[in-house]
Amino acid sequence: MAQRNDTAIWSGLFRISAESGQTLQAQIRQAIVAAILDRQIAASMPLPSCRVLAEKLGVARGTVVLAFQQLVDQGFLIARERRGHFVNPEILAAPAKPAQKANGGAVAEIDWKSRRRIAASEMPKPAKHDNWIKYSYPFVYGQFDPALFPTAEWRECNRMALAVLEIRNWAADMVDRDDPLLIEQIQARLLPRRGIFANPDEIIVTLGAQNALYMLATLLMGKGTKVAMEDPGYPDARSIFRLAGAEVEPVPVDKSGIVTGAVPTDADFVFVTPSHHCPTMVPLSAERRQDLLNRAQQYNQIVIEDGYDSQLIDEAPQQALKSLDRSGRVIYVGSMSKTLAPGLRLGYIVASADLVAELRALRRFMLRHPPANNQRAVALFLSLGHHEALVRRLSTAFDERRKRLVQAISAFLPDWRSTDSAGGTSLWLEGPQGTDSRALADAASCRSVIIEPGDRFFNRVDKPTRFMRLGISSIALQHIEPGIRELATAAGRRPAAA
Template identity: 45%
Template sequence: MPSPRSTQWAQLFSLPEQPALPLQGRLRAAVVQAILAGRLSPGAPLPSSRELANLLGLSRNTVTSAYLQLMDEGFLEARPRSGVFVAHNAQPVAAVAAEPLVDRNGQSGQPPDWSVRVLRSLVDQPTLAKPDQWRGYPYPFVYGTYDPQLFPTEDFRECCARSLARSQLLHWTPDFETDDVPDLIEQIRTRLLPKRGVFALKEEILVTVGTQHAYYLLADALFDERKYVGLEEPGHPHARNSFSLRNPKWVEVAVDGDGLVVDALPVVDYLFITPSHQSPTTATLSLERRQWLLRKAELQDFVIIEDDYEAENLYAGAPMPALKSLDKTGRVIYVGAVSKSLSPALRLGYVVAPRGLITELRAIRHAMVRHPSAFLQHAYALFLSLGHHESHARRVNAAMQERLALAAEALRSHLPDFAFRLPQGGASIWVQAPAWVDAAELALMARSHGVLIEAGDVFFVKPPYPCTFFRLRLSSIAAAQIPAGIRALGLAVEELAKARGERRMPSTCAH
């Protein structure tokens, strides 16, 4: 027989009848309504994710994700060794009564039902996200900011100032219509691409507002509900979400220590891949597999979309040639980032593809944003031409090597039963926890210790439960904070183990 407390929770969090919303959205709506209506006062405790999942017949992933988002929005807060509570500043807001619209016959009108009208929604798609106040956390192992210790302030300021000189205004102030700043195209063509073994004509390059803009353009031009699109599993959630707007049929392809398992690839029309440093596992696709993948693309007549993710961040071994550099038949569309190592906020990327496709993408881009900021294109062309990009990349690589070494040492010390492989490059470590740990629950617990991690379920089209994987990004945290951050994460694991009644056992996995 259910206890009175359980019955109370079940009534309080009864899911609203809103079929257009997924279960997670309906649960969030129920919690918010209870808070705003004053039925849950500031500081009130909430049931654990396990208890609420059992009461409502939901998965723990659904409840945990709802709790995390409500924390981001300021409705809930986590307290160390105590649980989840209504945030102290989550006060009910007095609503301002609006006068209804009234027609000539005295009848009030009804607002549109946007849940029915919106045809392509991404609101409830799983994606990488951070709390609104994430910069206040002492240990942010997440992606999302420039590094103030590494940002080349003087060099970039010089390039911006030069672009603002009167003699340079004619180079970027006119309306470019469908074109890009020629100086930036030339720098991409002659400086960036040859380092990856890629040679292209200027007509084969399009500048984008970051790599996600490139994903959207490609999906708009190439995908529909009849197309089969292969994705690495686990893979890049931003690409998956951009592609999903055209509702293709997903085909998940396994990934191992050498990257995409080419022999496991079924029939597809397009394949998205991150071969340089696979997102999120950091594995590098072997040369043998690259060659076999290109041959298979010819035999099965499919096109490859290559995101050369973090290719510049290489710390050991010889650089692997880009897949595009091995392509002899024009089957590889190459997506790159110009400014990611400098700051993700600058939003400059590019696409290299056959001339006919670039022409189509250029027309779509013109309909969306006309063209990326010509001023920023011109300033970054100067940044590249003066050699600042290369010197900055060297500094970033040295710093990331130090941070990776510190993180690896701290993981071995404080989380010895967690498995990981130190990557040859990039700025993250893919970690596998013991089988009893669900990374989404650990991420929730870790916040109360000041630690932010990227739970692994968001990287999967079909996430397992429990999902034991998570990613530690090192681009937003200072080196000096890494050991203490991993130590705090270890405390969160201990707390989770006590809550679950688990004993932490030494792992047999090799690091």
């Protein structure tokens, strides 16, 4: 009701004049219609009441009542009992009319594409399913399972962060610094799991792994920079590097990870996901890890290591490349998206103190620092042991789901070959020759199944179409087998009887 009674927000929409040749009622209707067609009134915002608007304009209430009633009759407004008048959503769904100059002429639209300096909108689109939670079988990657989210523990930490003494710790402008408790917890709780030991001045907090990569690309890359990366590989990393002006060199991947011998010797950077390769999930072998580090030293290359899907407990955990690095050439990028929540947007970079200092200076101009209240809540979540307990719970649940998914694929989609890799939150599948995974995704969607076509991960013009990725982080264990049955039906196979 506060919006409805605050008539100040409507003052710019109505210009009623006794000198006009039109009636007051007509002027009111014209002002409202113009505001609706110019998208100046949201469908969720009630118009002022007839009484309030009449007082505001200095006209009789009956004049406004008649104007509103005619707009209702014409379909511009709808009246909702006890709530007032609202814009008809069907009007807003129609294409907007061109803006008008004061003298009535059309205003030429600005060609923003001709003014841009980077073509962000032309980069490959993300795999996005806004309504994934409404699907019966969401094999989506990078989302969370509400049933596994630690709601009570997260609420506890947020309540603690809102205590008076805690507010004093995070409410002030931290300029280019991070919450010292969070840095301490990353240093003590998260990094040792990967074999990394770092000083506080070697860690910076980011808004997720993508923000970390964007800052690194902005600071270190430009026209003429060459970045070698896995193919197939992380599409958004590839786009981020290209937006910075860098040239991306694809390097093949096999069952042992990136083929280090195929990394160009003139590359300035090598981007890798060694814990679980994106998207095949294979780990980089110990021999290749050492070879990659040796080659980086020999050819003066910087390695950007994305700790992709590395926070869960694996059957055979591998140390991070950063833990093996003795020359300071490895930059480690991590996040808590796969454990706590992707929407939290919290990540970090571990690198030499000199580089972290430069990143802090850059970040200050971009966003100063990630929200300090969120940093403190996450720090408390870590310090109280909630994250350790969550990791154990998620690791057990995802291990069960992965095994169930492999069994279902073997039973109902025997022509599809999955990568033989334990751990992680997804499964990479290769279908028979001639398979079109995008067409399969469309057919599966009609059966309430979401899958992710794999062509977007390849850096080629002739992208292979027979691959797909199935995520396990957001689908319940009991829904996996029936979901694969539906997928098999969509693929044209008749599932065998249970």
